[in-house]
Amino acid sequence: MTDWFRRVFWFTPLRKGLTVLLALAVVAGLAYGVHRVANPDLTCAEGVARPEADAECVGVSADGYAFGVTALKEVAGAIARENQGLTKGEYATVAVMLPITSTDSGMRTKVLHELQGAFLQQYAANHDSNEQVPKIRLVLANTGKGNHYWRTTVRQLKGMVDGPDNLRAVSGVATSSAETKDAVKELTGAGIPVIGTTITADDIANGPDGDPYPGLARVSPTNGDEARAIAQFGKVEAKRAVLVQDTRPGDHYTATLKKAFADLLADAPYEPQLFTSPPDPTDEGTTPNTFRQIALLLCGTRDADTVFFAGRHTQLRQFVNALGQRPCQHREFTVLTGDEGSYLGADDRLDKKALANKVSVRYASLAHPDAWKEPGAPRTGGSPAAYKVFTDLLEKAADPDIGPIGETSLRDGQAIIAYDAMATAVRGIREATVDKLPAIHDVVTQWPQLKGPLKVEGASGWICLDNHGNPYNKAVPIVELARDGSQRFVEIAWPEEKAPAQDCLPPGAS
Structure with a gap:
């Protein structure tokens, strides 16, 4: 380094200025890093x-x-393309609210199928309805695993009622949990119409004793209706039946299902057999050991051959596995349960050998692809023609201009019931308007009118809502788990013993 350079750049004010600038840059970089750590994006x-x-x-x-779920990319993309073709101010938004990021394999399959069914109905509403208005925009609302973040999502939905979103209904809400009950309470309390797809708990419903959820409609039968339909189908003798029930608090599905079953078995000679599932019922927990003990106790009964099971699908699978390994292999047992049984067919932990060991599993499904196929379909309560409209749409979705929507399966009924829930939402929205976009409070008032000639001709059966938004005498497909794990349709059962009359009008002052 020359003396000249040292004098100019090292021993002059320039050096001091450069040093200050360098120090400021270092401080700024450190501050930005600290900010990014303290305030991540x-x-x-x-x-x-x-x-x-x-x-x-x-x-x-x-x-x-x-939402980071690979299996949903295609159907989410199809929904986005449909939405992009709509004009602001000319559409009503319907949100499908589900625990989209659930890590439970059964729930992930359910979410995929529900979104597929909802999209098919959105497409039909926008393209196959003789230019009826408003058009329908579909959005995906994620409440997180176990609906843990339902408050965050509900708060956002409440802010979407006005333009440009024009939210007019929320569908999905597919689990009968405490979180779902709270979410429905807040949404309906804010005047937002809700259409439940697979909520079946009797206490997440309105009724003659009051309407705690004003604006709630449901397209699935209640657990009470399911239980009555199962009983009518099975003609079970209470003296030969045992109730196996979950005691975990806060689960409205299991609580109302076990009450419905207990009412049917009021004269049963055996006390209920109890188990307690983990706080997260999708966890395996220690219940397999409890079920081994219950299977042994069943062998100790004199003549019991039917088990009414009030629990979630993980515990149902564990119980069936344990029953398949019971010591009294010579005795036959039939397990009857609610719609959670629809998950078993896709559960790779199910021991299919149990089904060959004189164990039958039958459940009340919400929908099934064979329920409305000719010949033999009931004359009322639904129709093969309405179901064919749905399957034609499913075939159309293979067109790359419309879909693809991902791998589809109808065996669990989830896509069918979600399609019907969206159909109910669309009917309510369009019946509430004489122009383009109805006021949200007018949509709420439509549910009691959707009966008789205004009933929804669903792919799962007729949806004739009573004055409290509940489906009257809805078709309940009884499904049996076959030995290979497939889900075999048996027959349609009815909560009111037989199919509804042609007018499909709930009786009395409901």
């Missing part, structure tokens, strides 16, 4: 964010965001 996509660091992405998306 929690955005996932438009309308979607993490409520806190390391949380799931929750919120509402209309733009094809699949």
Whole structure:
């Protein structure tokens, strides 16, 4: 280094200035780094964010965001393309609210099938309804695993009622849990119409004793209706039946199902056999050991041959596995349960050998692809023609201009029932308007009118809502788990013993 350079750059004010600038740059960089650590970017996509660091992405998306679930990319993309063709101000938005980021394999399959069914109805409403208005925009609303972040998502939905979103209904809400009950309570309390797909708990419903959820409609029968339909189908003698029930608190599905079963078995000679599932009922827990003991106790009964099971699908699978290994292999047992049985067919942990060991599993399904096929379909309560409209749409979705919507299966009934829930939402929205876009409070008032000639001709059967938004005498397909694990349709049962009359009008002052 020359003396000149040292004098100019090292021993002059320039050196001091450069040093200050360098120090400022270092401080600014450190400050930015600290800010990024203290305030990380929690955005996932438009309308979607993490409520806190390391949380799931929750919120509402209309733009094809699949919430990191690979299996949903195709159907989410199809929904986004349909939405992009709509004009602002000329559509009503319907949200499908589900625990989209659930890690439970059964729930993930359910979510996929529900979104597929909802999209098929959105497409039909926008393209196959003789230019009826308003058009329908569909958005995906994720409440997180176990609906943990339902408050975040519901808060966002409440802010979407006015333009440009024009939210007019929320569908989905597919699990009968405490979180779902709270979410429905808040949505309906804010005047937002809700159409439940697979909520069946009797206490997440309105009724003659009051309407705690004003604006709630359901397309699935209650657990009470399911239980009556099963009893009518099975003609079970109470003296030969045992109730096996979950005691975990806060689960409205199991609580109302066991009450419905207990009412049917009021004269049973055997006390209920109890188990307690983990706080997260999709966890395996220690219940397999309890079920081994219950299977042994069943062998100790004199003549019991029927088990009414009030529990979730994970525990149902564990119980069936244990029953298949019971010591009294010479005795036959039939397990009867609610719609959670629909998960068993896709459960790779099910021991199919149990089904060959004189164990039958039959459940009340919400829908089944064979229920309305000719010949032999009931003359009322539904129709093969309405079901064919649905399957034709499913075939149409293979067109790359419409779909694809991902791998489909109808055996669990989820796509069918979600399609019907969206059909009910569309009917309510369009019946409430004389122009283009109805006021949201007018949609709420439509549910009691959807009966008789205004009934929804669903793919799962007729949806004739009573004055409290519950489906009257809805078809209940009874399904049997075959020895290979497939789900075999047996017959349609009815809560009121027989199919509804042609007018499909609930009797009395409901």
